[in-house]
Amino acid sequence: MVINLSLGFPDPSFVVLDAIESALELGIPVVAAAGNDNAAPHYPAAYNAVISVAAVESSGVRASFSNYGKNRIDLAAPGVGIYSTFLKGKYAWWDGTSMAAPFVSGESALVPSALHLSTTEDHPTAGILPYLKKGADYIYSVNPTYKPGLQL
Secondary structure (H helix, E strand, C coil): CCEEECCCECCCCHHHHHHHHHHHHCCCCEEEECCCCCCCCCECCCCCCCEEEEEECCCCCECCCCCCCCCCCCEEEECCCEEEECHHHCEEEECCHHHHHHHHHHHHHHHHHHHCCCCCCCCHHHHHHHHHHHCCCCCHHHCCCCCCCCCC
């Protein structure tokens, strides 16, 4: 089980943080969209215990709108031109880190069963994130203004 938070706000919320901490205590990893205003990650992605996700184009280049930040973006996933659900049973094309985060959430849900990992650790994110990063592509070559450590 994984919680995906395709939402965000610029200021911390103690209510949301309490819910995240409760989930983590139950061994449930939490993944959150970084935000879409080309700035530092919004909350809840800015919390350390949350897997924060930026958006990239199909080429691996950071989407111009995607939030980023030193040591606070854990992964990036496709977030431009994503075909998804819309109102009244319709579908539409979307851009945003809210489109990217579910890719990481889905993979996060598969890691424990594929590797026979327990997610009942104090911080389940810590057990899953290294495996997610191990399977990720190195995209700094197509993002020359970003360097490892500064992160997307």
